[in-house]
Amino acid sequence: MLQEEMPSHAIESEGPSELLKGLTEPQRQAVLATEGPLLVLAGAGSGKTRVITRRIAYLIHQGIAPWSILAVTFTNKAAAEMRERVHGILGHDPQSTRGLTVTTFHSLCARLLRRYAEAAGLKPEFSIYDSSDQAALAKKIIAELQLSTSNWPPRSVLSAISSAKNELLDADEYAAQAVDFYSRTVAKIYAGYQRALKLAGAVDFDDLLVLTAKMLKSNEQVRAECNERWRYLLIDEYQDTNHAQFVIASLIAGRNEEGRPPNICVVGDPDQAIYGWRGADISNILEFEKSYPGTKVITLGENFRSTAPILKAADTLIRNNIKRKHKDLFTTRAGGERVEVTLARDENHEAALVVDWMKSVKDERENSPSPVAWREMAIFYRTNSLSRVIEDALRGAAIPYTIARGTAFYEREEVKNAIAYLRVVANPSDGVSLARIVNTPTRGIGSTTFGKIEDAAAQQGRATLEVMRDSSVLTQVAGRGAAAVGKFVQMIDDWTGGGTFMGAQVPTGLSDLVSRIIRESGLEAMYRAQAKASGSDADLERLDNLDELVSSARQFEMEFDAMADPAAASEDGLARPSDQTPPLLAMLRAYLESIALVADADAVDPAQGAVTLMTLHAAKGLEFKAVAIIGLEEGQLPHSRARESQDQLEEERRLCFVGITRAMRRLLMTSSRYRTMRGIPERTIPSRFLEELPKDAVLISDQADMLGGLDDFIERGEGGSQGPRYEAEGEFAARDSKRASLAWSGGSRTPRNAPFPVGATVRHPQFGEGEVINITGGANARATIRFRGVGTKTLVLEYARLTRVK
DNA sequence: TTGCGATCCCTTTTT
DNA sequence: GGGATCGCAA
Numbered sequence: 013m014l015q016e017e018m019p020s021h022a023i024e025s026e027g028p029s030e031l032l033k034g035l036t037e038p039q040r041q042a043v044l045a046t047e048g049p050l051l052v053l054a055g056a057g058s059g060k061t062r063v064i065t066r067r068i069a070y071l072i073h074q075g076i077a078p079w080s081i082l083a084v085t086f087t088n089k090a091a092a093e094m095r096e097r098v099h100g101i102l103g104h105d106p107q108s109t110r111g112l113t114v115t116t117f118h119s120l121c122a123r124l125l126r127r128y129a130e131a132a133g134l135k136p137e138f139s140i141y142d143s144s145d146q147a148a149l150a151k152k153i154i155a156e157l158q159l160s161t162s163n164w165p166p167r168s169v170l171s172a173i174s175s176a177k178n179e180l181l182d183a184d185e186y187a188a189q190a191v192d193f194y195s196r197t198v199a200k201i202y203a204g205y206q207r208a209l210k211l212a213g214a215v216d217f218d219d220l221l222v223l224t225a226k227m228l229k230s231n232e233q234v235r236a237e238c239n240e241r242w243r244y245l246l247i248d249e250y251q252d253t254n255h256a257q258f259v260i261a262s263l264i265a266g267r268n269e270e271g272r273p274p275n276i277c278v279v280g281d282p283d284q285a286i287y288g289w290r291g292a293d294i295s296n297i298l299e300f301e302k303s304y305p306g307t308k309v310i311t312l313g314e315n316f317r318s319t320a321p322i323l324k325a326a327d328t329l330i331r332n333n334i335k336r337k338h339k340d341l342f343t344t345r346a347g348g349e350r351v352e353v354t355l356a357r358d359e360n361h362e363a364a365l366v367v368d369w370m371k372s373v374k375d376e377r378e379n380s381p382s383p384v385a386w387r388e389m390a391i392f393y394r395t396n397s398l399s400r401v402i403e404d405a406l407r408g409a410a411i412p413y414t415i416a417r418g419t420a421f422y423e424r425e426e427v428k429n430a431i432a433y434l435r436v437v438a439n440p441s442d443g444v445s446l447a448r449i450v451n452t453p454t455r456g457i458g459s460t461t462f463g464k465i466e467d468a469a470a471q472q473g474r475a476t477l478e479v480m481r482d483s484s485v486l487t488q489v490a491g492r493g494a495a496a497v498g499k500f501v502q503m504i505d506d507w508t509g510g511g512t513f514m515g516a517q518v519p520t521g522l523s524d525l526v527s528r529i530i531r532e533s534g535l536e537a538m539y540r541a542q543a544k545a546s547g548s549d550a551d552l553e554r555l556d557n558l559d560e561l562v563s564s565a566r567q568f569e570m571e572f573d574a575m576a577d578p579a580a581a582s583e584d585g586l587a588r589p590s591d592q593t594p595p596l597l598a599m600l601r602a603y604l605e606s607i608a609l610v611a612d613a614d615a616v617d618p619a620q621g622a623v624t625l626m627t628l629h630a631a632k633g634l635e636f637k638a639v640a641i642i643g644l645e646e647g648q649l650p651h652s653r654a655r656e657s658q659d660q661l662e663e664e665r666r667l668c669f670v671g672i673t674r675a676m677r678r679l680l681m682t683s684s685r686y687r688t689m690r691g692i693p694e695r696t697i698p699s700r701f702l703e704e705l706p707k708d709a710v711l712i713s714d715q716a717d718m719l720g721g722l723d724d725f726i727e728r729g730e731g732g733s734q735g736p737r738y739e740a741e742g743e744f745a746a747r748d749s750k751r752a753s754l755a756w757s758g759g760s761r762t763p764r765n766a767p768f769p770v771g772a773t774v775r776h777p778q779f780g781e782g783e784v785i786n787i788t789g790g791a792n793a794r795a796t797i798r799f800r801g802v803g804t805k806t807l808v809l810e811y812a813r814l815t816r817v818k
Numbered sequence: 819t820t821g822c823g824a825t826c827c828c829t830t831t832t833t
Numbered sequence: 834g835g836g837a838t839c840g841c842a843a
Binding site for chain 2: 142143218220394419451454458608610611612629630652653654663667689
């Protein structure tokens, strides 16, 4: 849930006095200071979101055209909620916010780049590569440069490239300042990587910012159009913007034109800067006044969210940061429960304690005027890997939960495959996606054949799919595989109408296209065969996920408003007459873009009535009545990788601060004496942040000494895979046996077309007689056979000359 | 050509 | 504990 609940019906489109109702004096000033540069230093829980939404509503109320307002938020979810709330404040006339742009930096850039593709040196169908696509491409480049991927791990090279991009250094500029061997090599990879992206008609996340900044800088007309359109600029979470974002914001704001300073309002809190590792530059906010002389500065310090003890804990903790501009955090409300700090024996115990705590919080409020429901509770952790144990405990206790991992669905193998098909359809140059699907499901275009085609493409500097169409190259290179390649190309052409997206055979709707591709590509059949063979729930789920993707496309189709798509729309929100893009293609591009830019926090949906699990990073900007933060141990929070420097340590402390300040009423912080890392229980040290909390606002409870020492347990050598079980023993046991029986019945099911059943005795010319213990179906059906004296082997039925004996 | 299984390595946060 | 990688078998 986003900060604060404002009863939106309280304010209809009446006079400005209604819009200012209930605001404190500093909040009021922040709403009213519409002209010129404004810096709002908003402490945690100080009503920041309320100020931003009222400010936008106020601007519109003052007669400013909605389409001349641009608000930039951190996640799509925050943008959607903000739009909705502005709408709510202004009454429900859809015209009242027509053309208002509320979006994220990355979405804004993606749309500007699509709209002004030519000026940016791109094609409007460009693909947006996520980190796994990036890694695949980088790997290829590293191999091409005859470097070893063990000396040059793609991901760390990519992070160096990413840092360079955040500083707006292109490959040449990076090379020019590279002095040592490492950075010279990275420079070479960087150059190759960019060349490959260009050839694939693709950009990575950072390029969205870099190319937009470059375009705005160099293309006067584009810049002028943006300046013309957006007269009022508002940026949230400004403390987490990087240099590229700073440049984009400055260029869109325009500088001192006609002697007037730009109307740029930035809102943020230096104490909540948690993205330094990703290139966020805290000096953007600290030096905003220098960048914009005449800036009005407003500080919001009064906290309306948390109880006094929670606020005191946060304030006392953050005072330990030395590099900090102090800002008072205060509340006028008294009372409230103390912050609970609990020490657990190990992660299972910790999870059990958290579950107990949440149950008790829920019960104690059940009969009070405002009970705490599951959806008003959250559990935060520093690293994603900590979620597993908590999930198990919640499932065991039958508490509903959701994990804020917006990208999780799109990272599933089957979904990624389907999307890769869509990307190739939208952008035939997309080599990474092509490589992913060309032989998925298998269609006889193996790595040898495809490798030769790729080499030929690289040599000729052409897109791979283009080479696959070239019969003269193909026959030389592919030989036997040529027919399979031809069939593949024909399949793509059928979907796209030969690239025109016209004709009777081409589906008219996006969801029709998606479902047709899933069917005709053979993906559906492939996963159906897998599910049939294994009988496992996981494989059946893949089919459900593909259906889910079709549904999401249908959903998008219904909500997509071609008129409002900034890629096509002009200043006043009307479609550009010159745009000749077929509607299906335009929608497909927008759909793929929306998929590429989902954030983890976008998945936070309190309507589901479930406890929300997320990383501390994803928690930014949210609030919950009850919050548990787990894993307060040295090495975890602060993280071991962040202990090298004072700056990193302070960022970890801010991260902890962000977590604490999300809590409205109740806060639990846990630390575990032992934590299992890669299967080995390790002794931990409680986080220094716990010691930094004010003693009088905290209630410490050491649960780690109960039930005898864990040290004994470890020494007895029982601390292996299972670990001790606390509570909910019955549920765990019941679940395990259910899973076991499912696996058993699924595993021994005999596929319908198998020549003999599980349990049969067969003879193999080499291995002799054996018993069939499992059969998997599908295109390459295979049997697992236990041979006497030889052992268990899995053989492909088509090749293994098996005869049935019994 | 294909896919499984053993083995090795790593181990933060995300648009 | 999990993911990528390489070698083996047909």
